[in-house]
Amino acid sequence: MTKQELQSILLSSLGSGRVDVELDPAHIDSAIIISLLNFSLYAPLKQSIYLTAEEGQTRFDLSILPADTVVIDVKKAQAQTQTVFGVDPFSCNYTYTYKGYDIVDIAVLQNYVNTVNKTLGKEFQWKFEYPFLYLSRSLTAGEILQVEYIKPYQSVEEIPIKYLPSFIKYAKAELKEILARVRGKYKEMPAPEGTVEMDSSELLSEAQTEKEEAIEQVKRLTQTGFFITG
Numbered sequence: 001m002t003k004q005e006l007q008s009i010l011l012s013s014l015g016s017g018r019v020d021v022e023l024d025p026a027h028i029d030s031a032i033i034i035s036l037l038n039f040s041l042y043a044p045l046k047q048s049i050y051l052t053a054e055e056g057q058t059r060f061d062l063s064i065l066p067a068d069t070v071v072i073d074v075k076k077a078q079a080q081t082q083t084v085f086g087v088d089p090f091s092c093n094y095t096y097t098y099k100g101y102d103i104v105d106i107a108v109l110q111n112y113v114n115t116v117n118k119t120l121g122k123e124f125q126w127k128f129e130y131p132f133l134y135l136s137r138s139l140t141a142g143e144i145l146q147v148e149y150i151k152p153y154q155s156v157e158e159i160p161i162k163y164l165p166s167f168i169k170y171a172k173a174e175l176k177e178i179l180a181r182v183r184g185k186y187k188e189m190p191a192p193e194g195t196v197e198m199d200s201s202e203l204l205s206e207a208q209t210e211k212e213e214a215i216e217q218v219k220r221l222t223q224t225g226f227f228i229t230g
């Protein structure tokens with residue numbers, strides 16, 4: 001989803017086109033930025049890079065990563081296995097692609113992968129102080145490390161599709177909260193038939209409830225995974 005598409009969805013959900021919505025582009029940008037920051041806390045963007053060691057190396061320069069990067073795991077990369085149409089037959093992607101969404105099989109496979117990773121990857125201790133990754137022992141030439149890290153979302157395009165409904169809900173609630181504060185400040189607006197009282201308190205209550213619901217949805221997705229059956 002692009003930022004423009006999200007803006008259109010948000011404004012439409014607030015009734016734009018049928019009623020006047022007292023928001024300007026700066027309000028929308030603000031709501032999106034705040035939503036990205038919150039989703040970075042509850043469902044951070046997880047990525048990996050692979051590092052090839054030189055003989056005796058104990059330190060890697062990771063200045064290619066953003067300064068707000070948080071490294072969460074460092075382990076030896078597993079040896080490459082034969083692939084089928086580019087998919088590792090011993091990976092979770094193979095289970096998803098060729099066997100269907102069998103939760104039991106996936107759980108067993110993930111447990112196996114986690115056990116292998118722990119066996120291969122805990123031979124050393126590591127410490128990350130941006131921009132350097134330090135290891136407690138020297139590596140041999142050609143050893144490959146997988147470094148998993150998280151970083152804040154920088155744009156709407158980075159939000160995984162499984163989080164999009166919750167993200168849209170949260171951003172819409174953030175806009176409702178901004179709108180409520182605008183209407184609360186200008187509670188009575190002049191109109192041809194007299195003054196009109198704005199619905200700020202009800203809108204603010206809705207916004208707070210919807211933000212909490214969106215965050216709870218994300219927490220459930222991050223804790224239980226995302227499976228499609230049928």
